[in-house]
Amino acid sequence: MKHEQIEEAIPLYALDAVNRREHQEIEAHLETCQACLDLFHEYQQVATGLLVSQPFLPVPAGMEERLLQRLDSSPGAVLPGSASNTSGAIYAPPYAAPLPWESRLRGWLAPQRALSAGLAAVAALLLVMNGVLLWQLNQTQQQVQQTTTQSLQLRNLISEMSQQGSRTIVLQAEPAVAPDGKAAVIINPDTTEAYLLVQSLPKLPQGRIYQIWLNDGKTRISGGLFNVDANGQAIVKITAPVPLGNYKVLGITVEPDGGSPGPTSPRVIGNNL
């Protein structure tokens, strides 16, 4: 099409009323013709106006609840704590709420002075997680299956904690990215396996996943991928190619499904090892 023909077709293009061939020609022309681009923007405003100028209508009841149910059932989406999420307190900003995790942790730590501080911290974290697991057991059969798996992981974790030389490192969350996020890693520097425990990490949209990074000061390798459950929790076994004492930093970022060769987004949580 010539310039004049395209100029005349722009109102149809803004209305999405052209066929595929015309669409491609106009699209290509707009990349090189500022006058036509300006004209398109004017008609685009008309088209947008037609969309937003609909009269107010009452919305059928229950649409918000159905949206949350769909999010729960979407593949890749993490199950939210629907009971609390759909309650009247749904607008309560989770990132601004008090931190019961920390206060409960402090309470549990006090009578357990015989344990090392790190061990006590993890024990308290396990108590919290076990409480949630018990609640989940009362839910659907599918959740029972998932909970059983998590319980086995907890048992393995406790076994790992009792090993000579194991220590616990609390990871620091980035306030701007995961304001409520809590995590700890149980690590034995002489072995190649560690356990990561996370709580209150944000649920990720479909197509995104958390990725663990291990950095030895020169290179960074992937330590695995994970998603969090309804409560933002996960227990992840990390397996490294060399003993973990070789690594200086552990960090977690959000990456596309399947993971990335290197981090592509800011760190969510992490710490020096």
Add this chain to the structure above:
Amino acid sequence: MAERLQDLTDERLMGLISQGMQTALVEIHSRYISPVYALTLRILQQQHAAEDASQETFLRVWQKAATFDPARGSLVAWLMTIARNEAIAIIRSNRRFPVMLGEDEQATIDLNAPGKYLQDTEWRDLRLALVNLPAEQRQVIELAYFRGMTHEEIAAVLKLPPGTVKSRILLGMRKLRLALVEY
């Protein structure tokens, strides 16, 4: 002092959604479900289909929040474009979906209806301009934009020469553009 989600801007909420915060999506839903539902119902003319399209719209927001760029336009424009695409996709996926010819559109538009979320005076002028278009111009614009038909498809449905349909769309769109410019 903690910020409340209700007090956050659309842009800030979209940032939180892209980080996976469901409650931020719920807040955006509560702000915009009404215009989204109104648009999808206008396009689909069936309550259940409109509910489905509205739901799909907010699922897209959940999935694509990171791609929203406020520099390229407002959230409401982005959202309504997604809603239109979702509704049109439902029509295109179902050949038996009834095609309304837009002849009774005037009767369904309430010019005094409140527009809670929008700059209503401006948009009411646009609604008024649309309603005041000659019926044959309004009809082809409706079929193109609210039924997702190309000018050739409209010509086939209305049994008119393609050139006539194009002329009617152009005349109508020029009048609507003038209505916005004059405002």
